[in-house]
Amino acid sequence: MSKKGVKKRRVAIPAGISAKVLFLSDRTCCVCRQSGKPVQIHHIDENPSNNAIENLAVLCFECHNLTMLIGGFAKKLDAEQIILYRxxxxxxxxxxxxxxxxxxxxxxxxxxxxxxxxxxxxxxxxxxxxxxxxxxxxxxxxxxxxxxxxxxxxxxxxxxxxxxxxxxxxxxxxxxxxxxxxxxxxxxxxxxxxxxxxxxxxxxxxxxxxxxxxxxxxxxxxxxxxxxxxxxxxxxxxxAGAVAKLFELELESRSKIGDLWWQVRCLEELGWNSELDALLVAKRSEIEASNDLLLLPKLYLALGERKRAITALKTQAASADRFSSADRKRPRGGSDKKRRKS
Ligand SMILES: [Zn+2]
Structure with missing residues (x-):
């Protein structure tokens, strides 16, 4: 018998059933799970008169469209997949x-x-x-x-x-x-x-x-x-702690290649103060030899040498103006050197 001309009859979903389906799905599309997006109730077997709760799933309009699209030889989102998502x-x-x-x-x-x-x-x-x-x-x-x-x-x-x-x-x-x-x-x-x-x-x-x-x-x-x-x-x-997880991962890879500065920055962002102090103290000779303006005050603070820390911070502050002043308008006819002296 030809199926042509046989149209599936839509039967309205009883209010009690649709309320239960929406409750179980938290009024949210079970595929994309974007909360607050408009949704509809989909008949998994595509028979609009089959309102058994097992046959119903909450989908947004975009995901519902995927149930009708054909990708390759199969539907983009078939019944089996919807049941898994649901x-x-x-x-x-x-x-x-x-x-x-x-x-x-x-x-x-x-x-x-x-x-x-x-x-x-x-x-x-x-x-x-x-x-x-x-x-x-x-x-x-x-x-x-x-x-x-x-x-x-x-x-x-x-x-x-x-x-x-x-x-x-x-x-x-x-x-x-x-x-x-x-x-x-x-x-x-x-x-x-x-x-x-x-x-x-x-x-x-x-x-x-x-x-x-x-x-x-x-x-x-x-x-x-x-x-x-x-x-x-x-x-x-x-x-879920994603921010700390990323800093921890970065810390791990920077430690592997011995990149001191970014290890210090990760430890600061993580708030791991004792680990930070221990690292700075362990790298003392390296930091002092490099004369690193940013690491020196941190090192002296870790060592509890407040006076040396303040001296290092002053040196840091004195150097801060070098780049930020470079976009200032130069006085007419005068070189940058002359302006600084005046
Ligand atoms: Zn969706």
């Missing part, structure tokens, strides 16, 4: 909610909080929701139980994304096989899902790539006029 995103949303709930529950009475924690865990156990149980115990401090449920979840067969997520709760992303990590990265790269890539790289401790992809996603948010998303991910990146 599961991965739902996991992140649930985890962030648990952390938020814990913060809120601290304001209620201790007894009520204990009751809340145990009854939530019971309900999750009944549903054999191992992944959520692991997150639950991670949030409420039951480390042994968290590890027990991480093992159970992984043994019961999880996606590569789930395994990486769970292992990174333990700080053990290194336990995830390399081919699984590459699988995640190549999927996210293909779909230009920069913010997801940023998070993936952060989990595997690849900070230069984490910062690069967070920034690409943040730039995309700004270009799209979406300041909320830009601010949200910028905050997340800073809270």
């Amino acid at each position: 599961a991965d995103w739902a996991r992140i949303v649930s985890f962030q909610r648990m952390v938020e709930e814990k913060r809120e529950s601290e304001f209620v009475q201790a007894d009520d909080q204990i009751d809340y924690v145990t009854s939530t865990a019971e309900a999750l156990r009944e549903n054999k929701a191992y992944e959520l149980l692991a997150m639950h115990y991670n949030t409420y401090g039951g480390i042994d139980l968290r590890d027990k449920y991480i093992e159970k979840a992984i043994r019961s067969g999880t996606s590569a994304e789930s395994e990486l997520f769970l292992r990174s709760l333990q700080g053990r992303a290194d336990l995830v096989p390399n081919e699984k990590v590459s699988e995640i990265i190549s999927r996210q790269q293909r779909d230009k899902s920069y913010l997801s890539l940023g998070r993936t790289y952060a989990k595997i401790n690849d900070w230069p790539n984490a910062v690069k992809h967070y920034c690409l996603g943040i730039a995309e948010s700004i270009d799209g006029g979406n300041q909320f998303s830009a601010a949200y991910y910028l905050k997340e990146l800073c809270d």
